[in-house]
Amino acid sequence: KQEVTQIPAALSVPEGENLVLNCSFTDSAIYNLQWFRQDPGKGLTSLLLIQSSQREQTSGRLNASLDKSSGRSTLYIAASQPGDSATYLCAVAGAGGTSYGKLTFGQGTILTVHP
Amino acid sequence: DTEVTQTPKHLVMGMTNKKSLKCEQHMGHRAMYWYKQKAKKPPELMFVYSYEKLSINESVPSRFSPECPNSSLLNLHLHALQPEDSALYLCASSQGLSYGYTFGSGTRLTVV
Numbered sequence: 001k002q003e004v005t006q007i008p009a010a011l012s013v014p015e016g017e018n019l020v021l022n023c024s025f026t027d028s029a030i031y032n033l034q035w036f037r038q039d040p041g042k043g044l045t046s047l048l049l050i051q052s053s054q055r056e057q058t059s060g061r062l063n064a065s066l067d068k069s070s071g072r073s074t075l076y077i078a079a080s081q082p083g084d085s086a087t088y089l090c091a092v093a094g095a096g097g098t099s100y101g102k103l104t105f106g107q108g109t110i111l112t113v114h115p
Numbered sequence: 116d117t118e119v120t121q122t123p124k125h126l127v128m129g130m131t132n133k134k135s136l137k138c139e140q141h142m143g144h145r146a147m148y149w150y151k152q153k154a155k156k157p158p159e160l161m162f163v164y165s166y167e168k169l170s171i172n173e174s175v176p177s178r179f180s181p182e183c184p185n186s187s188l189l190n191l192h193l194h195a196l197q198p199e200d201s202a203l204y205l206c207a208s209s210q211g212l213s214y215g216y217t218f219g220s221g222t223r224l225t226v227v
Contacts, residue, residue, distance in 0.1 A: 031213040034215055041203070041223065044158070044218040045218075046218070091216075095213075103148075105158055
């Protein structure tokens with residue numbers, strides 16, 4: 001069964017800092033990995049999608065990397081802003097076994113960026 | 116249209132009521148999903164529909180009944196729910212297994 005772990009569980013930083021969120025997964029049989037943002041009580045907003053054959057994706061101040069063989073991904077946020085405060089979720093799309101066809105989420109990292 | 120639309124946004128229902136949640140997408144996606152999210156927890160998969168057929172049921176109690184009338188619409192029928200079923204119910208869609216997911220904004224359900 002696929003397990004996804006995110007570290008740290010919570011992070012509080014001053015505005016302007018660069019930061020890294022970590023995600024690890026146990027089963028490398030995946031189609032892709034997706035990073036989401038969730039504001040309190042809201043739905044999920046997709047930030048970046050990395051296919052299993054790719055190493056990284058970039059969108060604005062966000063950069064995500066994927067090392068499928070080691071089961072790791074990182075989300076890098078440059079020059080953080082208070083508006084970045086949210087919960088960040090990592091999710092992998094299973095390509096085999098009991099995880100086939102399922103999106104499995106990590107527990108999330110709660111990010112607070114203070115002015 | 117690049118959105119998944121869920122209605123209603125909020126729902127309060129009694130334990131003897133019958134209600135339905137609705138999800139709609141017009142992106143031509145052929146896979147649609149229901150997730151349940153409790154407070155401070157990640158979303159948990161409930162059901163997967165692929166080409167309008169139920170392909171995954173994660174052992175969800177029968178008081179939750181999904182329906183996919185057509186490729187754009189997904190319903191979740193609720194009956195005789197318990198207070199512990201109170202949660203945020205999220206709908207999502209994708210072009211297929213190897214594609215990214217698009218989520219709706221959810222329905223906040225409270226069972227009293």
